[in-house]
Amino acid sequence: MVLIKDQLNRNLTINVTPKRIVCLVPSQTELLYDLGLEQSIVGITKFCVHPTHFKSTIQIVGGTKNIKIEKIKALNPDIILCNKEENTKEIVEACKNICTTHVSDIYTIKDCVLLINQYGEIFDRKENALEIIDKINFNLKDFKNFIKDKPVIKVIYFIWRKPWMVAASKTFINYLLELNKFENVYKELERYPEIDIKEIATQNKQIIALLSSEPYPFKREHALEIEKNNIKTVLVDGEMFSWYGSRLIKSFNYFKTLRQNL
Template sequence: MKRFKNKKILMLILVLALTLVAFTGCGNSNKVEDSNEKVETKDEKSVYPLEIEDQFKNKVTIKKKPERIVSLAPSHTEILFSLGLGDKIVGVTSFCDYPEEAKEKDKIGDYEGINIEKVIELEPDLVVQYGKGDEGINNKIKEAGIPIVSFEPESIDEVIDTINKIGKITGKEEEAKNITEDMKSKKDAIVDKVKDADTVKVFYEVWHDPLTAAGPGSFMDELINLAGGENIAKDAEGEYPNFDQEQLIERNPDIYLAAKDTEDKTVESIKTRPGYEAINAIRNDKVYLLEPNIVSRPGPRIVEALELVAKTLHPDLFE
């Protein structure tokens, strides 16, 4: 009886000991989880302040994750929306019309310039502009304590880099990676489709008075090359040079491209210009007007622009 009682007591002690171990184990597990949560939170917070360098080598400190963003260019507005930042955008230019939601945002400028007072009034914690911008305006924005970053991509690779940079600045790196990987894949597919096609001579009209071409270094020059064309202005001086009519007629493009950027610009208005009747593109009815918002904006839709140019140069390959 005594042995049975001692055994019973021993079993009770053992059960209590196991229970205590299990309880302690659960406690340690919770502590580990809590510890991990704290580490993750610390890591998330450690991203900001974030020091970055924009395309013009300006070193900019982003103190916190941007919650109020102003875009000073349609292409940048498209990038921000593509990253899922539409609800963070508080100001855009009057030219920012894509996607549709962009039209509902407060307007901070138009063709006459940027309303700097309006920009500051919106209290953004990030301004994204195209090109170097105006030094006076840049200084006023900085004096207001607002970080400003500048990008001016002129190639598909530079657009991809800009999207990734803006993604990093805004905490949308994963979204930026997905977008840019998709862009690369589509670009490669288009280039592969036209790689064996006969090269055609192309002229791209940026403006008609004075006649201005897409020259070397412009993103349209790259799109023409990737799409299986030869830009007849490839050796001109500058990205958007004046191009005289005599030179145009002499180089005799097979295809004449322009953006439908004004109501009075039509295929017929181009074809009936004095002297143009000697150009192959005119004689063979190869004048095409392209959607300006696609072919004029170096943003997420630049691969759509590549496809549009490729289909225009080699329509038989895309039937």
């Protein structure tokens, strides 16, 4: 029996190790795979793109905010994994009526480590979880040594177009921007506000606009729209800035390369 609180501080009692998992969070699906749980995953979302073969081998139950609840019920899951940001409150409530539902809530690497530890306990993969955490911590320490003498760079992190939206404070993205010594121009705002790109022309011209590959797939033609406002742009891998779990093992080397190329 496992007694834990999920990251919404809800008490969960898990009497038997879950053997049938539905995961509604792309980065957590990747984490499950890296924990060695592929054979236990029975349902994922259409956005769970890593590992790539899952889309053809595992039942897709909709999107992160538009699930097919009857498909989930038919899979007879033992546990459903959600995230406060990725999934709506209504989705979580509906899933709770099917089986045990664990909800993550991620803002920092400490939160990520807690989640990995919890999955290690819930799914009897403690050694696998510890291995992933050790790799994350090793790469994080190395990155902190790399970044400590680098100058602070002002950035705007775009996540959407029409309307133009950016990542602001109280997000995991903003936490990783700070770790990279990127000063978020919109750090005084919260979550994912809409902005007027014409207004950024009045900002300091040393600002760099980071255009994420997700959730909106920014391309070079979109960068040109922003560059008309005299702002430098860089296309960045959104998974490195917003996926937690085992993806963090790869993120810090990516951040090194990004900084060296600016």
